[in-house]
Amino acid sequence: MADDNVFFNRRELARGAMIGGASLLFGTELLGAQGAPTGIGFINAREMGATGDGKTDDTAALQRALDAAAKTSGGVFVPPGTYVTHELHMRPGIALIGIAAWNYSGPGGSVLRLASADSSCLLNLTDGRGSSIEGLALDGGSLGKDIHGIFINRTEYAKHEDGFRIERCQVNRFSGDGLHLDCVWAFSIRHCMMAYNRGDGLNLRGWDGFILDNWFSGNQRAGFAARHENASITFTANRIEWNGEENMVITGGDGYQITGNFFDRAGTCGIALRKGSRPCVQVSITGNFIKRSGKFADPESHDSCQILLEGSEGVTCVGNTIQSGRDDGNAGKWSPSYGIVYQGLQNCVVRDNVLHDGALRQLMLDLGGNREGSVVSDNPGRLFDVKR
Numbered sequence: 088m089a090d091d092n093v094f095f096n097r098r099e100l101a102r103g104a105m106i107g108g109a110s111l112l113f114g115t116e117l118l119g120a121q122g123a124p125t126g127i128g129f130i131n132a133r134e135m136g137a138t139g140d141g142k143t144d145d146t147a148a149l150q151r152a153l154d155a156a157a158k159t160s161g162g163v164f165v166p167p168g169t170y171v172t173h174e175l176h177m178r179p180g181i182a183l184i185g186i187a188a189w190n191y192s193g194p195g196g197s198v199l200r201l202a203s204a205d206s207s208c209l210l211n212l213t214d215g216r217g218s219s220i221e222g223l224a225l226d227g228g229s230l231g232k233d234i235h236g237i238f239i240n241r242t243e244y245a246k247h248e249d250g251f252r253i254e255r256c257q258v259n260r261f262s263g264d265g266l267h268l269d270c271v272w273a274f275s276i277r278h279c280m281m282a283y284n285r286g287d288g289l290n291l292r293g294w295d296g297f298i299l300d301n302w303f304s305g306n307q308r309a310g311f312a313a314r315h316e317n318a319s320i321t322f323t324a325n326r327i328e329w330n331g332e333e334n335m336v337i338t339g340g341d342g343y344q345i346t347g348n349f350f351d352r353a354g355t356c357g358i359a360l361r362k363g364s365r366p367c368v369q370v371s372i373t374g375n376f377i378k379r380s381g382k383f384a385d386p387e388s389h390d391s392c393q394i395l396l397e398g399s400e401g402v403t404c405v406g407n408t409i410q411s412g413r414d415d416g417n418a419g420k421w422s423p424s425y426g427i428v429y430q431g432l433q434n435c436v437v438r439d440n441v442l443h444d445g446a447l448r449q450l451m452l453d454l455g456g457n458r459e460g461s462v463v464s465d466n467p468g469r470l471f472d473v474k475r
Contacts, residue, residue, distance in 0.1 A: 128161035129184075132170070139168020144202055146173045156181040165197040165223065172199055174206035177215030187222040189257040189280070191304075194224030201261075204231025208238030209261070212251060212268075219252045227261030227284070235263040236284070241270035248273030248295070259283045264290040265306065276301060287312040288330065294318035294342075300325065307331040310353075314338045314363075323347055330354060331383065339363040343370040350375060352414070354383040355390040357423075362398035362431070372404045379412035381423030389452070391424040393445065398431035398456075405438055409445040411471040421447060421473050430454035432461040442468025 133139065135155070136148035149172055152163040162182030177183065185197025194200075201209050209225050212218070225236045236258035239249075249271050257280045258265040265281030268274075271293035280302040281288035288303035292315040303310030303325065310327040311334070313320075318341040326349045327334040334353035337343065338361045350357040357380035360367040372394070381391035389395065393409045396402060409426055413419045426446040427437060430453070442450045445468040453463070 128156075128159055130156055130161065130163050132163055132165045137165075137170055139166065139170050141169035141171060141200070143171065144173070145170040146175065146202065149175055149199075153178055153181065153183065162219075165199070167196050169194075169198040169200050171202045172209070173202045174208055174211055175199075176211045176213075177218050177220070179215060180217040181215075182219040182221065183210075183223065184219070185222040185224075187224075187255040187257075189224040191280070191282075191302075194226045194257060194259070196224060197222060198224045198226055200226045201228050201230050201234065204234065204262075206231075206234055207240065208235040208263075208267070210237045212237055212239045213241060215249075215251055216245065216247065217250045219254070220256060221252070221254045222256065224257040224259075225261075226259060229260050229262060229285070231262050233263040233286070234261055235267040235286070236261045236265045236281075237267070239268045239271055244270045244272060244293070250274065252277075254278055256280075257282070261285065264288070264308075266290065268293060271296075275299070280304065281306065281310075288327075290314075291317055291320075294320065296320045298322045298325065303327040303330065303334070305329045309333045309336050311335045313340055318342045320344070321346075325349075326351070328352055329382075333357070333359045334380070335359070336361060337367055337370070339365040340367045341369055343367075343372075345370065345372045346374055348375045350377045351379055352382055352412075353380040355388075356380060356384075356395045357393045359390075359395040360397060360399050360402065361395070366398040366400050366431075367396075367402065368399070369401045370399065370403070372402070373406050375407045376410075377407060378410045379422065382414075382420065384423065386422070386424045386447075389425065389428050389454070391422060392426065392428045392452070393423060393442075394427045396427070396429040396432060396435070396437070399429075399435055400433045402432070402435040402437075404440065405436060407440045409440060409442045409468070411444055411446055421471070424448040425452045426450040426468065427466065428452045428454065429457070429463065431456040431458070432463075433458040434460035435462070437461075437463045438465045440466045442466060444469060444471040447471055447473070 157178035165185040188196030264286035328351040384391035
């Protein structure tokens with residue numbers, strides 16, 4: 088009976104949170120007189136003086152709550168509202184949790200809105216090892232220049248895994264990147280939306296990450312970008328769409344699983360494996376749908392392609408579905424010129440990709456320099472005829 092009661096209590100608590108009864112988890116009855124955490128370990132940001140009225144500067148109150156939570160490895164609950172704030176600093180081993188009620192067009196629920204252009208970011212995660220950020224909408228308001236939504240600002244890697252988790256968050260309209268993560272390892276980003284930022288949706292330097300079930304939409308640079316050292320990334324079930332440059336660009340990456348994603352209407356390449364100081368090695372690109380790439384690319388350029396494999400080694404590109412097209416509503420420029428462009432491959436397999444109406448000029452473009460062990464075959468399809 089005792090076990091049944093425990094199960095029942097947990098179930099009722101979860102159900103209350105789902106229907107908006109967040110007070111079951113975070114109500115003042117669970118807090119001390121000064122808003123300090125008791126047994127459950129959560130602090131309500133309102134109890135620390137945050138207003139969430141969309142006008143008052145809530146920076147000091149929110150930072151007090153984060154600092155107080157760090158004393159007990161606790162968490163901060165941000166009730167629905169709009170909290171105007173300057174740069175906030177996460178602390179190790181804490182949780183910052185809101186109610187995720189944002190939608191594709193903009194923020195909702197628990198919103199943190201950038202107060203001014205005098206910050207490097209809205210949420211600084213540099214010292215937030217083992218922390219969680221969940222259920223928030225971060226709104227940059229397009230303020231300033233090169234201001235990131237969530238920022239890890241390091242020049243070298245920490246001695247231990249970062250272990251942070253970002254879940255069910257929207258990070259949009261920042262003048263820099265949605266997420267800019269420098270020198271990170273061991274992390275997860277799930278069920279989030281990085282959209283309408285002037286930089287990349289996610290700019291990564293690091294490795295050992297799980298990036299699952301996210302939107303990367305309408306960023307002015309790439310949706311996902313790893314232009315410095317990067318490795319060991321599982322990238323699955325994401326939608327990457329309408330970004331100004333590549334939907335996904337990896338330079339010199341090692342050990343990727345890129346599986347079951349939807350890539351749509353990239354400004355240049357849908358997926359680009361580029362050779363920097365070293366080639367991309369051991370990458371699996373399987374079961375993705377890649378559509379309408381090259382919206383802004385010069386049709387004469389090799390960037391007007393669905394997939395670019397540049398000097399890659401040990402890469403598997405198998406079983407992808409590739410389609411050309413134009414903007415929604417049957418408007419705009421048809422693209423891309425090329426389906427799969429490849430050069431200097433070694434021990435790679437590119438086969439069983441379907442390019443039905445896959446490109447306008449050439450389905451498979453071999454730029455030469457391929458070495459031993461490369462198999463490129465059985466990639467059926469036809470060129471798209473805009474007059475058809």
